Amino acid sequence: MQEAGFELILMETRQVKAVLKAMPVKTDRRDAEGIARLLRMGWFRPVHCKSVSAQEMRALLSARKAVQKALLDIEQSLRGVLRNFGLKLGPVSKIRYEARIRDLVAGNSALEAASAAILRARAVLRSELSALERRVLTLARHDDACRRHCQVG
Numbered sequence: 001m002q003e004a005g006f007e008l009i010l011m012e013t014r015q016v017k018a019v020l021k022a023m024p025v026k027t028d029r030r031d032a033e034g035i036a037r038l039l040r041m042g043w044f045r046p047v048h049c050k051s052v053s054a055q056e057m058r059a060l061l062s063a064r065k066a067v068q069k070a071l072l073d074i075e076q077s078l079r080g081v082l083r084n085f086g087l088k089l090g091p092v093s094k095i096r097y098e099a100r101i102r103d104l105v106a107g108n109s110a111l112e113a114a115s116a117a118i119l120r121a122r123a124v125l126r127s128e129l130s131a132l133e134r135r136v137l138t139l140a141r142h143d144d145a146c147r148r149h150c151q152v153g
Contacts, residue, residue: 012045064132
């Protein structure tokens with residue numbers, strides 16, 4: 001719309017909702033009239049329009065956080081399953097995690113099957129998390145603001 005010559009103003013949604021809520025009859029037409037009245041009178045709080053690249057970065061960071069949470073949840077779930085059988089995993093590194101699980105469940109076919117499925121899912125999550133981490137680091141290396149924050153001295 002800006003390219004067509006129109007002025008673009010983003011309004012704070014909670015403020016607009018509160019003003020429009022006071023109207024007795026709610027229709028799309030009346031909402032539009034209420035928003036136009038707010039604009040004419042200047043009774044609005046403008047908000048910053050995020051760039052497409054900022055929105056893409058936020059999506060990438062949100063995806064990374066979701067995969068991290070899923071990975072942690074699946075690891076804790078496996079710990080809980082083992083704990084029900086009196087098996088404690090204890091402190092273990094990410095690299096040694098799978099071998100330690102396999103050692104603990106050896107000899108119990110039900111636990112071996114359950115843990116194998118969870119370990120396969122964990123492996124997929126770890127590879128996806130690794131790919132997302134690489135992508136975020138690549139973008140951070142090429143971002144001026146990130147480079148400025150990482151400088152020492």
